Amino acid sequence: MSRTTKAAGPATLAAAARTPVWRRIADPRIAVLIVAFLAIWKVASMVIGGYNVPTISSVASQLWETASSTEGLQNLGITLLRVGIGLGVAFLIGTALGLFAGASKSAAGYLLPIVRFIQGIPSLSWVIIAVIWFSNVELRVFFVMLLVTLPGFTLQTYDSYRAIPAELRDMARSFRPSRWALFREITLPGVTPGLFTAWKVNLGLGIRMVLIAELVGATVGVGSQLLTAQQLFDMAAVVSWTLLLAICMLILQAVIDGIEAYALRYRAVPQQAAAKDATVSSPDLSAAKG
Incomplete structure (x- = not known):
């Protein structure tokens, strides 16, 4: 008996090129990184103070206003x-x-x-x-x-x-x-x-x-x-x-x-x-x- 082994390099590259941008952005790993970043930001704002590290809510409000x-x-x-x-x-x-x-x-x-x-x-x-x-x-x-x-x-x-x-x-x-x-x-x-x-x-x-x-x-x-x-x-x-x-x-x-x-x-x-x-x-x- 035998089995086929397919070279994944070119096919993988081709599939990646066809992947829509929104799917790459919606990668769960991106969401994990964003959540981790926001958590670190929240802790830094509480420890250092809002003067040097503004709160997430104040930045979000300013961002929306801008x-x-x-x-x-x-x-x-x-x-x-x-x-x-x-x-x-x-x-x-x-x-x-x-x-x-x-x-x-x-x-x-x-x-x-x-x-x-x-x-x-x-x-x-x-x-x-x-x-x-x-x-x-x-x-x-x-x-x-x-x-x-x-x-x-x-x-x-x-x-x-x-x-x-x-x-x-x-x-x-x-x-x-x-x-x-x-x-x-x-x-x-x-x-x-x-x-x-x-x-x-x-x-x-x-x-x-x-x-x-x-x-x-x-x-x-x-x-x-x-x-x-x-x-x-x-x-x-x-x-x-x-x-x-x-x-x-x-x-x-x-x-x-x-x-x-x-x-x-x-x-x-x-x-x-x-x-x-x-x-x-x-x-x-x-x-x-x-």
Whole structure:
């Protein structure tokens, strides 16, 4: 007698990619972590005091007031708009530079050292430079966002392009396709996974940098509201704004995950085929023992 043993790796990955976002969020383990966090928060508030660690009820009340008010939504929307514009422009420029560097070794020799040099400059230094150079707050925020997130998009695109097998490109060129067809069928599918990775990393980085830039001179936005709360020693407002922004980031990450799963859905087909091909027969050792 024999039994079949199926390789679970590719099939498991494919199933995970098809799992809806709401099911991953509704994981019981997430609920356990949330309950444990709230319990620790409750104890800390009782032991340390509500001044440094505000009560859950006060934060919930402040969070609801912020999320339901026109002023709160405007400040949140302005911050997210700044993040979106900065990331969008950095994505377009970084992707173009990464593809150019990947396609030309001479271009890579000039571009990559500059990009890596920009990446090595501390983010706070860019904020200080922006404050000195620009009097307009929007220009400050955009400048900081662009310089901080551009290297990530550029280098990720470059690495993804270089990872495309040369044999695959040579085989495609043997059919004499147009440049657009070669880009659409070979280059774009090859760099797309790396671009999604860059978006996930730069989203959190971009939100943090916008907050820091808004702390310096901005009159609207989440950063300015956090500064006001700090000046008033209003810890409940600080926590509520932080939670609201964290919730928005989780939602945006879920949106990116959903778009990624849809854009890369073609990868599940070869993974399932590979899982079937990896099915092997092995002797039933339990029967042999009997």
